[in-house]
Amino acid sequence: MTYCVGLMLKKGLVFMSDTRTNSGVDNISTFQKMFTWEVPGDRSITLMTAGNLATTQAVVSMLEERSKGPGDRKPGILEAESMFQVANMVGSLLKEVIAVHANAGQRADAVFDATIILGGQIGEGSPRLFMIYPEGNFIEASFDTPFFQIGETKYGRPILVRAYDPDMSFEDAIKLLMVSFDSTIKANLSVSLPLDVHAYEAGSLKNGRVFRIQQDDPYYEAVSSGWGVALREAFRQLPAFALPKDD
Amino acid sequence: MTYCVGLMLKKGLVFMSDTRTNSGVDNISTFQKMFTWEVPGDRSITLMTAGNLATTQAVVSMLEERSKGPGDRKPGILEAESMFQVANMVGSLLKEVIAVHANAGQRADAVFDATIILGGQIGEGSPRLFMIYPEGNFIEASFDTPFFQIGETKYGRPILVRAYDPDMSFEDAIKLLMVSFDSTIKANLSVSLPLDVHAYEAGSLKNGRVFRIQQDDPYYEAVSSGWGVALREAFRQLPAFALPKDD
Secondary structure, three states, rough: EEEEEEEEEEOEEEEEEEOOOEEOOOOOOEEEEEEOOOOOOOOOEEEEEOOOOHHHHHHHHHHHHHHHHHOOOOOOOOOOHHHHHHHHHHHHHHHHHHHHHHHOOOOOOOOOEEEEEEEEEOOOOEEEEEEEEEOOOOOOOOOOOOOEEEEOOOOOHHHHHHOOOOOHHHHHHHHHHHHHHHHHHHHHOOOOOEEEEEEEEEEOOOOEEEEEEEEOHHHHHHHHHHHHHHEEEEHHHHOOOOOOOOO | EEEEEEEHHHHHHEEEEEEEEEOOOOEEEEEOOEEEEEEEOOEEEEEEEEEEEHHHHHHHHHHHHHHHHHOOOOOOEEEEOOOOHHHHHHHHHHHHHHHHEEEEOOOOOOOOOOOEEEEEEOOOOOOOOOEEEOOOOEEEEEOOEEEEEEEOOOHHEEEEEHOOOOOOOOOHHHHHHHHHHHHHHHHHOOOOOOOEEHHHHHHHHOOOOOEEEEEOOHHHHHHHHHHHHHHHHHHHHHOOOOOOOOO
């Protein structure tokens, strides 16, 4: 399993992904699920993946190769003129990769599926955030629906819905995502630290802070244990329930 | 969809279920999903259902009929000697009902499936809480795993995990369940008020307070809005995150 969130703020975009992949509970590895590209002064692109690892790695490798091969006739994501074009490219590639493998060998439902969160900014365009489906089509975030989650999305959703604020700082957004990830990690063994983070500042047109939160990160541990205490205290402060009287 | 929780406390058992059923988003109804039986001084039994409504209603109707027909050769749940026997009866009945319909007419995967939470106390036995699977087998709660959820379980789980305490009062347990239900209702349209509640007091051997929380219940509304405020405040109190310095 996987958990990734892309968050749209007035200040920019924040991405967080876990790094655990598993094929059964006894075959667990750490793989990067967040990938960034940049052409400073022109663009910053971030991509996060959930689903079949062979599919998502193939998509990322092909994006990499195309972006490095200047002789290639097809323009890569570093040449695309808008984030919409990038989303289109990634969507087609994803659909292509799934189709190749889905029709060869083993046939199991949806086993090669993958879902992608894509965000970034190119040139004059504003920062944009997309969720790309295995079928290659995609939807875009707006301040009505300012975040996308992929993978194990449910445990971490209530706190996002309650505490998200479009005006929040990067620091607060990362704290919020840590709480959301902590709820998920506590509930689903197949989601785990380290976490990859990218905070992209709107208008900067270069990668922002990209860093990894390790297994024993003291701040993460403070959030994780502090959140339990804070939740219980918040719960205690709610008005007390009175059982209805017997008739 | 559905959301039901059965909670084991030192003081007894607490059950809560929603009442929304739907077949598509344009076919929504209110149906009871919690059923109680009692023989004061001898037993109290509570059952909550999730899954195919025809299946769960058939199971409940058959349990009702058997408990009312004294001439029936098979003993009903009001004659069973222990909660384990009741769980066995309900499990067999559930498996039977699913099997009858699964092999006739339409064949879709798991479409007649249902899952049941069963709890109560009989005679000298202690209060017991079971989760019964569509296959008819079941597991029992203990203070290691003191609650069972069925239906849309994920959104409401983090708060149960964090704030449950085996020593809590019925009032606190109901408050906790309301918070858990509120997180679920906010996230999934197919779970909704009214909520049915039963608080069974260990050793009482009769039904405890059984009541319904209606759509516009002022306490539920206070918990729902208060919880949003309390969560944001709890979040604010967590230590602030500091972005790592640029290299």
